[in-house]
Amino acid sequence: MPGRSYTWGMPRPPLQFRLKPQDAKALDALLHGGVQQVRVVLRTLALLHLHRGASAPEVAGLVPLTPQAIRKIAHRYRTGGVASALYERPRPGAAEVLAAAEKQRIVAMACSSPPLGAARWTVRLIAQEAVKRRLVPRVGRETIRVLLQSHDLKPWREKNVVRG
Numbered sequence: 001m002p003g004r005s006y007t008w009g010m011p012r013p014p015l016q017f018r019l020k021p022q023d024a025k026a027l028d029a030l031l032h033g034g035v036q037q038v039r040v041v042l043r044t045l046a047l048l049h050l051h052r053g054a055s056a057p058e059v060a061g062l063v064p065l066t067p068q069a070i071r072k073i074a075h076r077y078r079t080g081g082v083a084s085a086l087y088e089r090p091r092p093g094a095a096e097v098l099a100a101a102e103k104q105r106i107v108a109m110a111c112s113s114p115p116l117g118a119a120r121w122t123v124r125l126i127a128q129e130a131v132k133r134r135l136v137p138r139v140g141r142e143t144i145r146v147l148l149q150s151h152d153l154k155p156w157r158e159k160n161v162v163r164g
Contacts, residue, residue, distance in 0.1 A: 019048075019077075023081070023082050028048070031048075032087075040086050042063055042064065043073050043085060043088060044068075046070045046073050047074070047086075049063065050070070050074055056068075056070040061073055073085050076145065078119060079106050098136060102136050105130075106144065106147060107148075107151055107153065109129060109135065109153045110126050110153055111153070121155035121156060123141050123144050126144050127141050127143075
């Protein structure tokens, strides 16, 4: 049919793609600049190959990305520019389990002497004591482990504990 540019079962029409001259220079500079994330370099190479006239399947043969991923990168460039094409948007992630004040109280407790009957603090003991002392309503061992790790604390080692 003369009015249709794409019909099911036929190959996709070639991707018409051009970079702005300043964007092409910026991408070349990025490749020759220094250390970058691998996915950023792959996306940069894909954009430059598309700019030089290669089709998405041809680029997929040169860069380890699928033709669909290459088309998505091109689409993101058209709608949002270079930054949108190269970098991912931040993802929401899980909410913080502990507030800053709760973290401080738990760290302070871990730096103090262990309770009677315990020779040293353990992750499990810190979690139990934090709930028992009503520092937090509830907390898991993994949350405590990550908190201690972020402060580079190892209260089960005598030399790392601050004694008052």
